[in-house]
Amino acid sequence: MLFHTTQIIRQGIQMDIEKNIQYLKGVGPKKAYALGRLGIKNIYDLITYYPKRYNDQSEIENISSVKADEVVNISGRILNIQERASRQGMKITTAILADDTGSIQLVWFNQPFVKKTIKINEHLFVQGKIGYAYGGYGQLAVKQVISYFSLDTAGKKRNKFLPVYLLPEIIKPKFFRELIQRVLEKIDNIPCALAEPLRKKNQLLAKEDALRAIHFPASRNQLATARKMLIFEELFMIQCGLIYIRRLNDKNKHSIRCLGNNKLVRQLQQKLPFQLTNDQSRAWKEICHDMESAIPMQRLLQGDVGSGKTVIAMLALVKAVENGYQGTLMAPTEILARQHFNIFCTILQNLNIKTGILVGSLPAKAHKNALEKIANGQWQIVIGTHALIQDKVKFFNLGLVVTDEQHRFGIAQRANLETKAKCTPDVLIMTATPIPRTMTLTVYGDLDVSSLKHLPPGRKPVRTFLRTRTARPKIYKFLHDKIDEGRQAYVVCPLIELSDDINAISAEAVFKELSSGIFKDVNCALLHGKLPSREKEKIMQDFLDNKIQLLIATTVIEVGINVPNASIMVIEGADRFGLAQLHQLRGRIGRGQYRSYCILLSDNKNDKSRQRLSLMEKISDGFQLAEEDLLLRGPGQFFGSMQHGLPDLKIANVLSDAAILLDARKAAEEWCNNKSNDMNSIIQTIKLQYKNNFFKITDV
Ligand code: ADP
Numbered sequence: 001m002l003f004h005t006t007q008i009i010r011q012g013i014q015m016d017i018e019k020n021i022q023y024l025k026g027v028g029p030k031k032a033y034a035l036g037r038l039g040i041k042n043i044y045d046l047i048t049y050y051p052k053r054y055n056d057q058s059e060i061e062n063i064s065s066v067k068a069d070e071v072v073n074i075s076g077r078i079l080n081i082q083e084r085a086s087r088q089g090m091k092i093t094t095a096i097l098a099d100d101t102g103s104i105q106l107v108w109f110n111q112p113f114v115k116k117t118i119k120i121n122e123h124l125f126v127q128g129k130i131g132y133a134y135g136g137y138g139q140l141a142v143k144q145v146i147s148y149f150s151l152d153t154a155g156k157k158r159n160k161f162l163p164v165y166l167l168p169e170i171i172k173p174k175f176f177r178e179l180i181q182r183v184l185e186k187i188d189n190i191p192c193a194l195a196e197p198l199r200k201k202n203q204l205l206a207k208e209d210a211l212r213a214i215h216f217p218a219s220r221n222q223l224a225t226a227r228k229m230l231i232f233e234e235l236f237m238i239q240c241g242l243i244y245i246r247r248l249n250d251k252n253k254h255s256i257r258c259l260g261n262n263k264l265v266r267q268l269q270q271k272l273p274f275q276l277t278n279d280q281s282r283a284w285k286e287i288c289h290d291m292e293s294a295i296p297m298q299r300l301l302q303g304d305v306g307s308g309k310t311v312i313a314m315l316a317l318v319k320a321v322e323n324g325y326q327g328t329l330m331a332p333t334e335i336l337a338r339q340h341f342n343i344f345c346t347i348l349q350n351l352n353i354k355t356g357i358l359v360g361s362l363p364a365k366a367h368k369n370a371l372e373k374i375a376n377g378q379w380q381i382v383i384g385t386h387a388l389i390q391d392k393v394k395f396f397n398l399g400l401v402v403t404d405e406q407h408r409f410g411i412a413q414r415a416n417l418e419t420k421a422k423c424t425p426d427v428l429i430m431t432a433t434p435i436p437r438t439m440t441l442t443v444y445g446d447l448d449v450s451s452l453k454h455l456p457p458g459r460k461p462v463r464t465f466l467r468t469r470t471a472r473p474k475i476y477k478f479l480h481d482k483i484d485e486g487r488q489a490y491v492v493c494p495l496i497e498l499s500d501d502i503n504a505i506s507a508e509a510v511f512k513e514l515s516s517g518i519f520k521d522v523n524c525a526l527l528h529g530k531l532p533s534r535e536k537e538k539i540m541q542d543f544l545d546n547k548i549q550l551l552i553a554t555t556v557i558e559v560g561i562n563v564p565n566a567s568i569m570v571i572e573g574a575d576r577f578g579l580a581q582l583h584q585l586r587g588r589i590g591r592g593q594y595r596s597y598c599i600l601l602s603d604n605k606n607d608k609s610r611q612r613l614s615l616m617e618k619i620s621d622g623f624q625l626a627e628e629d630l631l632l633r634g635p636g637q638f639f640g641s642m643q644h645g646l647p648d649l650k651i652a653n654v655l656s657d658a659a660i661l662l663d664a665r666k667a668a669e670e671w672c673n674n675k676s677n678d679m680n681s682i683i684q685t686i687k688l689q690y691k692n693n694f695f696k697i698t699d700v
């Protein structure tokens with residue numbers, strides 16, 4: 001089963017699947033660079049760069065049945081060819097094409113060479129867009145010829161499904177097609193995650209055949225079988241990878257079991273400034289039940305922004321402490337970790353529970369001190385960022401791992417934190433981003449789910465408005481008035497600094513404009529991810545203390561932080577964000593007693609884009625928005641931008657391929673459970689397909 005080498009040998013031609021594409025004929029450094037930016041570095045990347053769609057030339061329509069604005073394939077005999085000049089001096093070539101049902105005019109603008117390539121009486125295939133003929137009294141014509149070729153001579157050349165790839169300008173489609181064709185002709189024995197018996201059992205093509213067919217299908221049927229094989233393989237691979245990661249954890253570990261006493265937890269509940277909502281109480285009951293059972297907890301706590309997940313994490317952590325274990329809470333940013341830390345300290349001090357924090361920016365001495373206190377158990381609750389998963393961090397007796405805003409982490413990162421427990425710890429994963437069931441299954445395996453469906457009482461929904469840039473003066477005036485009333489505000493921008501991308505709005509430019517203009521008399525600050533953490537921290541603290549009234553920021557403020565006095569948010573270039581992300585951003589306001597306003601600015605005139613953004617005006621429920629986003633943008637975009645910890649899938653779609661996913665999952669479990677199977681070959685293929693993105697652990 002092991003692939004001893006990736007050298008592919010066929011008919012004496014050798015081709016290394018990991019060979020750099022730069023050395024392929026016709027590629028060279030410039031094109032290699034452009035392709036590299038698409039993630040195509042070696043031959044394997046090239047042949048697994050699948051067509052975005054196909055130009056289907058397989059079905060020919062009758063000329064009599066074509067309609068205006070359609071793109072059609074027609075074929076027939078050329079009756080007549082003419083050339084004339086338009087009044088604007090354009091050369092116009094026209095021809096009449098006739099089949100058994102009728103005839104239609106073909107039109108080419110400024111392409112005088114066309115005349116030399118077609119002949120009267122010749123049989124021609126034409127793909128083009130139908131429109132009304134000029135001065136033709138409502139007659140139809142092929143106004144835009146997309147492609148055409150002679151059927152007499154080109155019978156063989158004709159490819160019924162022409163693959164269409166997403167490519168940069170410098171890579172011409174024809175060149176790319178031929179490059180892939182050339183490579184596919186030469187290679188054989190491509191590393192595949194599916195062993196032959198498994199392929200046979202699931203009636204799947206060999207990978208070589210599937211690859212050839214996905215790029216150059218001969219029919220719809222063939223395309224479908226090729227897709228099925230590649231989707232199955234991809235999902236199988238991911239499932240095996242997840243099982244592998246999980247196994248690294250489980251070796252010979254015992255699970256722990258908390259008691260149902262809850263004395264300390266009850267003390268905590270009395271100290272809380274509010275009563276748990278019904279949803280919170282139910283979630284807490286479910287978590288208690290898990291923690292008190294002998295089976296390790298694997299629970300997802302799902303709840304919209306502001307639904308009150310933090311307090312549930314606190315209860316669980318205190319329960320772990322009460323039972324003599326350490327608990328840890330990992331947050332995606334330092335700002336968030338510090339905010340959690342502050343809240344925990346204030347509330348837990350009176351309960352005599354020691355809470356500590358470990359983040360990347362700690363000075364060396366404090367860092368060393370933190371490592372010691374974590375290792376000797378003096379810190380019972382440890383809050384931190386990715387800094388927690390460094391090798392140096394050793395826990396005394398970790399029993400509960402909580403991850404906040406899980407979608408910001410890779411799967412491997414959470415798994416790594418779990419390995420720091422000597423037992424199999426209880427695991428609580430919190431997310432404000434609703435994850436469809438198929439997705440949880442893909443990423444986490446089976447998880448129990450608790451949901452906080454309703455927000456704590458007294459919240460007023462954020463009023464949201466979609467506006468264009470022309471409304472800016474009015475909006476700024478409104479902002480200024482609110483600041484004069486004592487409120488604080490955010491202006492969120494898609495980029496930090498001006499880039500080549502002239503359409504995006506940079507936080508830096510907006511900051512300059514506003515802080516020296518209409519908001520000259522207001523304390524403004526600029527916050528973005530590239531600032532040193534200490535500076536970020538200071539700005540956030542000043543904003544929290546109301547020393548800053550207007551915060552101009554990038555999406556670093558997206559997760560978690562809580563400033564109840566901030567009640568207005570302006571989002572520049574709103575069309576650049578997904579709905580789920582806009583909703584997360586909007587969740588930063590509407591956290592206090594004040595009426596809150598979110599103003600989305602977008603100059604994108606595209607109907608679809610405005611329609612999408614206008615959903616934000618109508619819908620305040622995160623789950624509903626996420627579903628709409630999924631429908632509108634498709635899972636690629638949706639999940640891509642959410643960084644669910646999975647590498648970008650090459651072909652599978654976790655929603656529409658749910659049925660295959662379940663099969664692949666079952667197959668992966670069976671396969672991995674059979675000790676005689678070799679996991680290594682699969683891991684190798686995963687690495688080949690996703691580089692380091694699967695097992696990656698982001699550096700702190
Ligand atoms: P998220 O689920 O987005 O992490 P948080 O845990 O930050 O939400 O909670 C948001 C705010 O709601 C916090 O200020 C918190 O104190 C408050 N909160 C949480 N639970 C309740 C409750 N039951 N009643 C009133 N306020 C609550």
Ligand code: MG
Nearest residue numbers: 309310404560
């Ligand atoms: Mg939170």
